Amino acid sequence: MDRNTFTGFFLILVILFGATYFMKPSEEELKRERIVQDSIKQAQSGKLTKSKPAPAAATAPTAVDSNLLKGPFGRARVGNAQVVVLENEDLKVNINTKGGRVESVELKKFKTYDQKPLILFTAEESSFNLALKANGSNINTKDLFFSPSAPGLKVSQKDSAAVTFTANYGPNQSLQYVYTLKGEGFKLGFNIVTKGLENIMTAAPTIHWDALLRQKEKDIKSEHRYSGAYYQQGDEPVEHIGTTEDEKKDIGEDGKIQWVSFKQHFFSNVLISKEGFDKANLAVSTSAEPGVVKGFSASLTLPAKMNSYAMEFYFGPNRYNTLKAQGNNLEGIIDLGWGPLKWVNRFAVLPIFNALEKFNWGYGLIILVLTLILKLVLSPLTYKSYLSMAKMRVLKPEMDEIKAKVGEDNPTLLQQEYLKLYKKAGVNPLGGCIPMLLQMPIVMAFFFFFPNLFELRGEKFLWMTDLSTYDSFVNFGFEIPFMGDHLSLMCILMTISTLIYTYFNNQTSGATGQMKYIGYITPIIFLGVLNSYPAGLNYYYFLANMLTFGQQFLIRQFVNDEKIHAQIQENKKKPEGEKKQSSFQRRMEEYMRQQQSKQNKK
Template sequence: MDRNNIIGLVLIFAIFAGSFYLIKPNEQEVQKEQRLQDSLKAVKEGRIFQDTIAAAKPAEVLDSAALAKPFGATKVGQEQTVALENDVLKIEISTKGGKVKSVQLKGETNFDGSPLYLLEGDNNKFGFLFNAAGQHINTNDLFFTVSNNTANAATLRLNYSADQYIEYNYTLENSHNLGLQVNAVGIQHLIDQQKKTIALNWDATLLQKEQNIKSEREKSGMFYKTADNSIDHLSETSDDEEKIDKSKVEWIAFKQHFFSSILSSKQGFENANLVSKHATNDNVVKLYNATGELAFNTQSNNHYEFNFFFGPNKYKTLKAEGKSYEKIINMGWGPMGWINRFLTVPLFDLLDGFHLSYGIVILVLTLLLKGLMFPLTRKSYISMAKMRVLKPQLDEIKEKVGDDNPMLLQQEQMKLYKQAGVNPLGGCLPMLLQMPFTLAFFFFFPNLFELRGESFLWMKDLSTYDAPITFSPIFGINHISLMCILMTATTLLTTWYNNATTGAGANNQMKYIGYIMPLLFFFMLNSFPSGLNYYYFLGAVFTFLTQVIIRQSIDDNKILAKLEDNKKNPKVQKKSSFQSRLEEMMRQQQANQQQNKK
């Protein structure tokens, strides 16, 4: 690119950035939007119309016939809550349904600074489903009574009679786990003797917790583990439903990007049916429903043991549970997943132990990985240097053979490579070996809980995009990420320097792909976490510096002299079967071309 082209690109970017700045909303529009968001938040928290709705709802009155039905007396009552609390969780248990009504994760907030709840009010439903004396019973809708409550334990009972009841025993450990033991006493006499199972239903509506709700939806999904240690999940990008009837399900996870609510059963769920739906409401992320069957003994009392995990999707926290919970974090597939689990995570945890800023941790991590890749990088540049010094000879061959005989041209070029001891793919293979590491971070940083809420430089939260420039949406874009701009500009600079110093593709229009790709990636990565763009920016800076250092250390004249010496004193190398077949194919094609000319 000449000076005019560079000036043109700079002007285009300046106009582009200036236009976004000029069309950003004024202060009045910003205030109007803030008032709208405040109103939505008030509705979400139930501070508007709550009293009016409660007053307008008529009290339910049951006649004597309804009271005589199974659990009839428990269909009406006054909802109360009991609180359980430890160092990390604050949980409310409701007498209506005996369910977990709300779960607050201490020390964490939503993107707007409000307290973070994993489960909230009526957005969570949990109960047993069965038929008793011809009546359909859903314990989620019935009123329990509290028989015991301490700071870390609670017992609630759903009474049918003095010796017939369903009892929930909650125990909050000093961790992210809430134990639940269920005793079904005497109710086997109410249920059809032919029934061998009882159903359990868990339903949750997950509300927005992150700034970028689109990304939050794409990274939220329902996961499960079966008795054969297989871990799978429903689609994260579309509505999905799955029935698991060939194996018991050990646990079910309602994952929401950086947080999860996980229900495990000691007995295991049979014939589990899982449903995940995308939400249409602006502040709702996903709607989950899980139904499973539990073995039920109609000859004696039944006992079930469950455990709730309420906590962050932090790799080492989930792994410490010993139930393979950590596999709900998307570390990438194949080699990328191996790199993240066995290299990146241990390195990150080691650096995290020094209590450095996460911006510094990412910097050191990038330096370590670039240093690890340096031998391959140097080998790649040396190979490209060999191709560069051979280019005049390749041009002579092309001029001598002409463009009308591509097969002969390829043969002569391969002959030159062989004589000089040059592998034409030597510059590509080391780069290809580095690609899995580059792609591995594409999965690692967007799912790294540690970056959530952590600031660095002007970036307020490394787990989401930085947006110093905002404006009314244009083609779905409503902001410009400064870190993404820096990453793109550095990548363009590296591409320009590489083309200028190697002379690669001087007469080939394909070289412009090197300029087009960073621009395309800008639009793709503009809404990605600033931590990821920061890593790619550092990678581009170190790549540029590496190119400059290696380029200064390489002497083209010495390389050319070595290649000429190889041509004069060729080393005998055994041909591989692939090379032999390739040469034979080329000879046959050349013979066919000559025959066609005759």
């Protein structure tokens, strides 16, 4: 990279950052735009957008036409809304007799970031309705009052309990919701039984499920980033919508939908169907209301002409091992990266992490040992990279002589002469880059691993009170472009360690000119990028830098520049036929010959 290229590259960065800062809309404009978008969505779809509509619980019976009482579900159209509680070691589930729906769920062993009870969703901010069409009549279960078989149950660890909610359609005809809860675990059994109704239903029943999910973690921006609607269709990989923008999707042409999930960063609400849903319409929207992460909506079409629909709810944490134990490939909810990064995390990093977790160490120590193991495994690549850079450093005086003879006016001839020198010396110019590139998938894999690692949630280490989010060393009280409203101490330490590593790396490689300073730009950019990422991730990068620096220090004790120089001189004396030449060097030589030939003709 020559001076002009570097100057242009730097100016492009200045323009991009400047344009982003000066042209971005104000917070007031953004809020106004979100309110307008929410109003449009509410007008178009009529879906749940308000966070606190008037509660429907404990309502008095409403006046109903006497003729209506004699019709389908007549007696179920009048009643008092009551709440039935199902509770085990992990869950507290509130079920409302009006609609027979799960109106709220509390995870008893977890708290929000501000130590409040962790409620996945509330009665006021959720809805669940089964739409039926029987004998030409449209029936919505949200308008019916169900009769429970028990007033409420608290299930012991070894037991399981079931409560049946019944709405009578007519003589010997009824609709039942059967909820089953075991003594422990995060699953709630949910069966829909249509006694005597399957033959009079003129259309497939459809479930309409909506929820507005509130902030549960310290950084709501991070929750926005990792929240969305996930689903699995047939044997296809798990897919998702709505993580980066408001989105809608119709699903159903390529096989049964096995399950649908309203996923937040660390917790999920999943509805699993054993028979599968025929169709699904999903929608995710971002609300302008403070403290609200996203709004979710799902319309799920059940198979027609059946008298029983076996389903399950999963209300629980997005912990990889917990989700995997549920079956149905629910662990696909967790984003472990794309392509090879996903396989690195799933088959290398995660098993090592699980093995270390069995020692019951603190997670700060586990991350340290995990980094040590990975650095040990990658040490042969680190050694080869350092050795190649050392060879290039030893060759630099000879390269400077060639540059002085040829001059900078003919870059093609200069590169051709360099290649001749590399060939004589038996040095591969890419020898230092290739080992570093091979390590990149692991470095990038951790960029997905730590932000999605549930185990770090609420875990303390040193001054960091929660390894799953940023550590606020300084709070500005206002937003700074590319930095946010705070400064993370661990991110600062990571940046400093990267700058130190870059300095010593330049000493090893002998980098000069603009190339010498490019390495210092990246850490400064990543200071802004990683400032709001989990402290656990920055802690890992800090350890990786320090351990790499330590590795290079040890390697320098065993790698002698004089011996390398002597070896290079020996290589130069070898006949041309005995020297090994990489395919890259052969292609480069051929390319340089062609370029020189074109230049000579000109």
